[in-house]
Amino acid sequence: MRGVLAFFAGSLFGTGLLVSGMTDTTKVQGWLDIFGNWDPTLAFVMGGAILPMVIAWRLTHGREPAVGGTFPEPPPVELDRRLVVGSVLFGMGWGLVGLCPGPAMASLSYGGVGGVVFLVSMLAGMLAAPTLGAKLDRVANPA
Template identity: 45%
Template sequence: MSTFISLLSGMIFGLGLIISGMTQPGKVIGFLDITGDWQWDLMGVMGGALGVHALTRLFVIRREEPILGGAFPRFTLEVDRHLLGGAVIFGLGWGIAGFCPGPAIVSLATLDANIVVFVVMMAIGMRAAKRLQS
């Protein structure tokens, strides 16, 4: 059950990314580059996702604990320089290639050299950040 739920939510997430156009880097860059042929309809991805998630989570957090046990997460509250510095760096990479982590992983299915290089370098970048912070 637990494994199936994870697999299912991964598949729904990936399907959503594909349907929304997030696996098309040219479309994503067309959204980020507001001075070109602006692909403003990609705002709908965040609109649709936020609308559904923000509403449905209200029913979820009424529960004491998650359906399969464990606990709901607790979050850090302060805005610090790691958060903002990281966001600056992530945005630059996103705007250069048109890929953020989710769509890059889904696009591995194409076995395209660019995607494979992107994901491998992303993994290396994550390890580097982790090492720096520990």
């Protein structure tokens, strides 16, 4: 049952990305072009995602999911070097390519090489991140 619900939720999410235009790299890059042909529609898409999530966090606090397991606790609010560096790298990639992980996966439905190259590069970065992070931690905190 969980697999069916996960498939449905993922399909709904991917469809939402397609309908909202978030798999169109020019739309995302238009959001970032504040001194040119600025496209503010991404703000509405983000608001349409953030507002329901705030409500969901409030409604699920102290409850159990209907399909088993537990709801994750909100992450701790701590600003450290790893968060800042990761955010900067994520933002640079998002700005240069115009895709973040969800839309990148949904854009695979278009076919073509560009989406596949981005997805493979993103996965390589995700696999390299723990090792690179550990090395950077050793350099920053020599024992």
